[in-house]
Amino acid sequence: MMNLNKTIEQRKPIWNVISEFYLDTELQKSDYDRISKTLIASGLNIEELKAIDLYEVFPVLKENVLSVAGIWNGFDENWLNLACEKVYHKRRSIFFRWKTKFYNRFLYPMRKDHWIEIENRLKTH
Template sequence: MRPPADDVDGRLPVWQALGELFLDTEPDIEHLTGVCAESPYSLSELDRILFRELWPALRANLYSPAGQWAGWNDDWLVARVLEKQRPGSARRWWLNPLKLYHLSHWFGIRRAIARQRGSRSPASQ
């Protein structure tokens, strides 16, 4: 998988979709699943994008009592994700109590992505 800075166009739809998990609203799981299933990224690459790219960039929104709820501006999101790409930032998410919330959503989404990809006809894969 290419580094985020070299794959912004490919990652941006996935960043936007998975970014819904960090908003102060209920995520649109069907939309999120569809975007991720149509992406070129494997499930393990999607894990990496969520927890090593988005978590460091967007986790602060989860702590704000008046957090972002309308979505992320593309330019801001790209700049924020790329800015937060530094050694060690990804590992810290495992120490955070909010990980259980994200993991519970993510494991269900991950299964739905796998099901959606498995149900495609061979001609469309």
């Protein structure tokens, strides 16, 4: 249980910065710089970070990408962390993974450019 709590605590800053990819706003250079610093500090590689996005953040926030009047000023941090933690526990389910990949096939283009920006910054670090 101690390792699980530690893992969850380590993921919270990652969930929070990745959630910005789902806001109905255009991220600026300074946003990408700040997001990159948090992701670099996590010590995780790009594939691990993308998996966190896909299986822990995307299932929670995909509806905001589809909404005509999506949230643009940030998600409530407590709500986000609880919601991401809930799906974190489902991430090994084959059905959950299949369903998430299915939706992602259609919705990844909406956040692809964000990941390109992040990958470019992580490569130079």
